[in-house]
Amino acid sequence: MKKALITGITGQDGAYLAKLLLEKNYKVYGLYRRISTPNFWRLQSLGIYDKINLISGDLSDLSSILNAFKASEPDEVYHLAAQSFVEASFESPLATAEVTGLSTTRILEAVKLYYRDTKVYFAGTSEMFGSAYNDKALNENDVFKPMSPYAAAKLYGYWISRIYREGYGLFISSGILFNHESEIRGLEFVTRKIVNEVAKIYYGLEKKIKLGNINAKRDWGYAPEYVDAMYRMLQADKPDDYVIATDETHTVEEFLKYAFDYVNMDYHKYLEIDKKFLRPLDVPALRGDYTKAKKELQWEPKTKFPDLVRLMMGEELKRWDMYLKGEKFPWDVPNYPNENNLLKTYRGNVK
Template sequence: MKTALITGITGQDGAYLAKLLLKKNYKVYGLYRRVSTPNFWRLQALDIYDRVNLISGDLSDLSSILNAFKASQPDEVYHLAAQSFVEASFESPLSTADVTGLSVTRILEAVKLFSNSTKVYFAGTSEMFGSSYTGEPLNENHPFNPMSPYAAAKLYGYWISKIYREGYGIYVASGILFNHESPLRGMEFVTRKIANEVAKINLGLEKKIHLGNINARRDWGYAPEYVEAMHSMLQLDKADDFVIATNETHSVEEFVKYAFDYIKEDYRDYLEIDKRFIRPLDVPALQGDYSKAEKTFKWKPETKFRELVNMMVKAEIDRWKRYTEGEKFAWDVPNYPNENNLLKTYRGNVK
């Protein structure tokens, strides 16, 4: 039986990855911050909370990471934890640099000190490409040009991973993942925000949806499929770097349109642009080329964009309905302000 340590196990990817590894008969340990305990809802939603071994830790503290290694004795480490919200990285650039960037070095130092045979997955991001996109799908050979503190911190993690791979012989693979969504996405991400707001409009809880730059284009895939790629990267004989994407690009406006199509409404009747949600710098468009991953370990995306949008909107509608029936912790309730007033409004609208 293999043992895996997942940092950021309470996040979207961490939860889906834990489920995948348990299915493959791994013993799974998860490193989490104490302030992340409200996010255990994802593990509960996937019915795996009681099947993973949780370790409280701090990625800013090497001794804390070493303690997690000692407790888990991992064959594989999936380093997913990060401050991963681009907008927040402009507000907290120093903590983003530490948690998202320097933590990678601490993980690799722990491997060097603990066991060079441990394989490591580093979660890169398409945001590292920044403004490099010119219409040609981006692959592993395109130049990076980060446009946010988050992207810059991730790029540090990417390069330090290469240095430890080549300098110390540590098996560390980097997944350059383009946007990947699911019903377990955090509310701070625009896709989950859209799905949630559309669900509330459908149930009579809201009248408008407020967004920033709706012209930004992204390559959006389905998260459970992307964690399969993470696992596949660590099963190769030689560590390498891989773009994971769909080779399609869609605008935020398209996401909004399809979300409202699901509830049979015209998005133009509800959408309002709010300058508060526009970033100081924003990547205009991203599109990835996953051909290397397909050739190397037979990975390719299956879920189509519109199918993903429908799935997320349906999940939000179902959550709100379950909430009215008393399932208070069906999802990340702390992200829903004035929930009691909304509940009263919903009940008033039910016929």
Template sequence: MTASIPIPAASKRALITGITGQDGSYLAELLLSKGYQVHGLIRRASTFNTGRIDHLYQDPHDPDAKLFLHYGDLTDSSRLVTLIEKIHPDEVYHLAAQSHVRVSFDEPEFTGNTTGVGTTRLLEAIRMVGVDCRFYQASSSEMFGATPPPQNEDTPFYPRSPYGAAKVYGYWIARNYREGHGLYAVNGILFNHESPRRGETFVTRKIARAAARIALGLDKDVYLGNLDAVRDWGYAPEYVEGMWRMLQADEPTDYVLATGTAYTVRDFAQFCFDHVNLDWQQYVKFDESYLRPTEVDALIGDATKAESLLAWKPRTLALQLSHVMVDAELNRARKA
């Protein structure tokens, strides 16, 4: 998996930015299973961050190899142009971002530069090279922010964080390239979707990990912020299938992916701790440092359009999802 290896011909090529993240890893699995040649953009760093896709490794010298990684960065326009020209993708899935909402308050400029303007750089690279491809923009339910639920494709945006604001910029720039340059560009407005591959600092993974480790006697408690926040939680592998379906449609448009269900952070904590026969109230502690300067009270999506036009429907809801995540954490802890 290296950019120095010549790229063989293939029937369909996909480029995934953010391939080492939760969604990127599941999407790579899905596309490989469909026979795609998959190219992933990764940032050069002093340590490897490919843990989520190591199981997909293929020797790039193998003539049958289908997975290739390329170094690059969303802040480097010239490198993006070079990669688009070299890979010549049929589909581009733009998932890379500074994606932690709380961190975006501490690093607003960096968040805007990568999550927002980075999208422009990638779209402009596609336009400049002139490649005929389909583009997926990873939009977010955080764009709705303070707008009351339920939220769908016609709901006004009211972001309540630098991350949400950057995603609104990315959404509109994708629509501008669709309407102004004729690019097949789609915004997937995904509500919260989780899995055992979620980053450890995200609240669902944090809770699931704590429940498992406390049950095994490895930890004593866990500190959380706003327990009253209401979210619509789904299962990441199902959502990346929705991404793929969006780019197979005849015409480009924008879609919400969501379960339409509402649970608080408190509910999710109870689900996780109940699964290991513990009372969550004995172990969950409050820490105000985890509160956002501006809170998003409730995000509940309406995915009627995706169900109607893409035949996409979520199958895994919050209770089952919590069990999947806690079981994965139990297995991790026991192996360690």
């Protein structure tokens, strides 16, 4: 039985990847940061919480990482943990550099010193490309021009991974993943924010949705399919870097329109542009060319953009419906506190 260690296992990708590896008969270990309020709802929602060996640790501490390696003795390491919210990286650039950037070197040092046969996956991001291109389909050979502390930290992780791969002969592959969403995306991301706000407007709990740059174009895919690409990279004969994307772009406004269309409402009546949601620097468009992944990994996306929005809207409406009926969630979903004002508004509307 193969053993895998996933950092950031409580996040969207970590949870889906853990589920995939369990289905492939792996013994899965997950490194997570201990916080006052447990954040295991994604693992619970996928029905795998009790099937994973959880290890609390701190990515800023090499001894903590070494303890996780000793406990798991992994054949494969998937380094997904990061401060991955672009807007927050402008507010906390040093923390972003520490968690998103330097943690990668600590992981690789552990592999180099003690676990040289362990294969490593590094989670890169399309944000590393920045604004160097205008809606061009980007591949592994295009130039990077990061435009946020998050993207810069990820680019450090990407290059240090290549240095350790080429300098020490380690098996390290990097996935340059373009935007990928799902029903368990965090509320800090614009896609989940949109479906959450649309659901609240549908139930009469809110009157407006406030957004920043609705003209930004992104290449949006479905997260469960993207973690399959991660797995395939570590099953390949040799390590390499791969763009994972759909080769299509859609604006934030399009996402908003599809979300409101799901509940038969006109988004124009509810949209409000708020400058506080604009970033100091913003990437106008990102589109990925996944030709290499298709050729070498036999990977390609399946879920189309409209279907992605429908999946997310359907789940969000289900959650709010359960909450407003006073039913208990089948798992502990955060961000739905017992807000009496919302319940009063809802009950007043349905009388």
